[in-house]
Amino acid sequence: MVRSSVAAVLALALGAVAKTVSYDFNVTWVTANPDGLADRKVIGVNGVWPLPVIEVDKGDQLLVNMYNGLGDKSTSIHWHGMFQNGTNNMDGASMFTQCPIPPGSSFTYNFTINQNGTYWYHCHTDYCYPDGYRQALIVHDVNAPFINDYKEEFTITLSDWYHEMMEDLSKEFMSLYNPSGAEPIPDSFLMNDGQNRTFSVEPNTTYLLRIINTGNFIAQYFYIEGHNFTIVEVDGVYTEPQEASTLYIHIAQRYSVLLTTANTTDVNYKIVTVADQDLMDTIPSNLQLNNTNWLVLNADAPLEQAVVTVATSDDLVPFDDFTLVPTDGMALLPDPDIQVNVTVYMVNLMTGYNYAELNNITYTAPKVPTLYTALSAGDLRTEEVVYGEYTHPITLAHNQVVEIILNNGDSGSHPFHLHGHNFQVIQREPPLGPLFNSYLDGDPIGYDPDNHTAFPAIPIRRDVIVLPPQGFTVLRFVADNPGVWVFHCHIDWHLASGLAMTFIEAPELIPTHVQIPEDHYAACAAAAVPTVGNAAANTEDYTDLTGQNAQPADLPDGWTPRGETAMAFSVLSAVLGIISLVYYGLADLKHRPKEAPAARESSEGEVAATTTEVTKQG
Numbered sequence: 001m002v003r004s005s006v007a008a009v010l011a012l013a014l015g016a017v018a019k020t021v022s023y024d025f026n027v028t029w030v031t032a033n034p035d036g037l038a039d040r041k042v043i044g045v046n047g048v049w050p051l052p053v054i055e056v057d058k059g060d061q062l063l064v065n066m067y068n069g070l071g072d073k074s075t076s077i078h079w080h081g082m083f084q085n086g087t088n089n090m091d092g093a094s095m096f097t098q099c100p101i102p103p104g105s106s107f108t109y110n111f112t113i114n115q116n117g118t119y120w121y122h123c124h125t126d127y128c129y130p131d132g133y134r135q136a137l138i139v140h141d142v143n144a145p146f147i148n149d150y151k152e153e154f155t156i157t158l159s160d161w162y163h164e165m166m167e168d169l170s171k172e173f174m175s176l177y178n179p180s181g182a183e184p185i186p187d188s189f190l191m192n193d194g195q196n197r198t199f200s201v202e203p204n205t206t207y208l209l210r211i212i213n214t215g216n217f218i219a220q221y222f223y224i225e226g227h228n229f230t231i232v233e234v235d236g237v238y239t240e241p242q243e244a245s246t247l248y249i250h251i252a253q254r255y256s257v258l259l260t261t262a263n264t265t266d267v268n269y270k271i272v273t274v275a276d277q278d279l280m281d282t283i284p285s286n287l288q289l290n291n292t293n294w295l296v297l298n299a300d301a302p303l304e305q306a307v308v309t310v311a312t313s314d315d316l317v318p319f320d321d322f323t324l325v326p327t328d329g330m331a332l333l334p335d336p337d338i339q340v341n342v343t344v345y346m347v348n349l350m351t352g353y354n355y356a357e358l359n360n361i362t363y364t365a366p367k368v369p370t371l372y373t374a375l376s377a378g379d380l381r382t383e384e385v386v387y388g389e390y391t392h393p394i395t396l397a398h399n400q401v402v403e404i405i406l407n408n409g410d411s412g413s414h415p416f417h418l419h420g421h422n423f424q425v426i427q428r429e430p431p432l433g434p435l436f437n438s439y440l441d442g443d444p445i446g447y448d449p450d451n452h453t454a455f456p457a458i459p460i461r462r463d464v465i466v467l468p469p470q471g472f473t474v475l476r477f478v479a480d481n482p483g484v485w486v487f488h489c490h491i492d493w494h495l496a497s498g499l500a501m502t503f504i505e506a507p508e509l510i511p512t513h514v515q516i517p518e519d520h521y522a523a524c525a526a527a528a529v530p531t532v533g534n535a536a537a538n539t540e541d542y543t544d545l546t547g548q549n550a551q552p553a554d555l556p557d558g559w560t561p562r563g564e565t566a567m568a569f570s571v572l573s574a575v576l577g578i579i580s581l582v583y584y585g586l587a588d589l590k591h592r593p594k595e596a597p598a599a600r601e602s603s604e605g606e607v608a609a610t611t612t613e614v615t616k617q618g
Helices: 005-014 166-173 370-376 378-382 492-496 507-513 518-527 561-586
Strands: 002-004 020-032 040-045 054-057 061-068 078-080 106-112 117-122 134-140 152-161 188-191 198-200 206-213 220-224 229-234 237-244 247-249 254-260 269-275 290-296 338-348 354-358 393-396 401-408 414-418 423-429 464-467 472-478 483-489 500-505 613-616
Touching (some): 020 054, 106 518, 117 206, 166 492, 188 269, 188 290, 247 254, 370 483, 370 500, 370 507, 414 472, 464 472, 483 492, 483 507, 500 507
Parallel strands (some): 020 061, 054 134, 198 290, 338 401, 393 500
Antiparallel strands (some): 002 152, 061 106, 078 117, 206 254, 220 269, 229 254, 338 613, 401 472, 414 464, 414 483, 483 500
């Protein structure tokens, strides 16, 4: 997508007038082949894929009438990065703020956008958006500090891509045959939902690039050969200009950069993206980790492929976003009123599947959407118990300063997103860059509130932060947005396996801030999802959670009769296997068995916890 700054300048001269931007979405299956390697079904809108880029001006009202014509799959739309202040029911997160929209149902999203910058929209129901249901949402601002500094702008989306449907891959992921929790490996990587993209530019001219990772799993490095660029926005927050040569963009993160092209038309410059291979358990020999797209200054010059030799992420040194400074100069928030201290773990539970936990809780959806519980619970809406044990609920008082201490007991990085807010990033170890994987050789390192470096006076704010492998990050925000907001890892495999928790913010104010439209209730009725009651759908006693959806039990510390029986059969199978190997080996077996891929190593480390630590200050 290309937009000229002339229109923005004209709007500035005439004075921007808020308007209503309307869309009718008929969501259906279509067929696509974005990497040229395999046809597959994808989720399209009005018979077309990729989906439309939504562009609005700050102050506009966005109205999207959505009809679910998929036939076999429920859906929703989350407006990623939108605060939805006063419109919590439009956030689009199924079973948090609405019911999943079943096939044959309609649902209207209607809210005013009083923000600016680079966002995106995507499905927030089960494994939905990696099947193609995602696209950019751009909010133009005639008062942006860099509005007169560029000629045109380009929106660039990066994503990983799977040839198989999510419903099939999800069964392989959450399976007894995948106890390590190894995530499915993508088949390719896309730019603007395709490959070999070109962007026609002029020499010695400045452009605004809006870059969004709309993928499911893999972070990507981004650079342009022969060019540096200047960062001016992250996740909707304008920043003081800082020069960079390489970006590390994890799932759901966004950057806007000003790029001045070289003063030559001799060559076309390579836009290079490199997938973060450290996130993958195995790397298939046919998977192309790096891709080349081009800034075209000369249509007659060749489009050459970049030569990339990357052994590890240490070979690429990205800009550290922790050093960015917002242009509004918002100072470090004061000491918190409440601290939420949680640690990421990847664990096996009694089902034999691998789950993700924050402390000892793997998010399990309630029977009633959490927002609807808040609206129906009366005076009990301020009590965490009504929202269930396994939604991992934390109630926040209005305007409290909240500090999230997020430790990582896992050897992989995690992009954590908070709905309804952005947050100050006041501490992160190790830093983004060459030391990013520096803790992998030992135990996880947890945050020590009594021993840390000084917090920045004006911290960067984002709505997605990268939690380093076996490291930590510390975040602060003000609970000034009454509603139900999810805090979760944006790797969809991890969200589906439980890496999420729920903030119920100013619950006593929610009834005066949120009104549920009739079509939202109608979608719930069509999906047979109750809209009153506690997490267990109990309307008689909101403190009685009997029958709530519960996570699987923990594995016992010692042996159980069931475990002893399983071990006996395992030993017997092993003995029979050895006998078979010997027999067939002596029989001159022609085909040797292939070696199984190594499973992901995990460590409980020294930051273990059994419950969520919530500390209220003062």
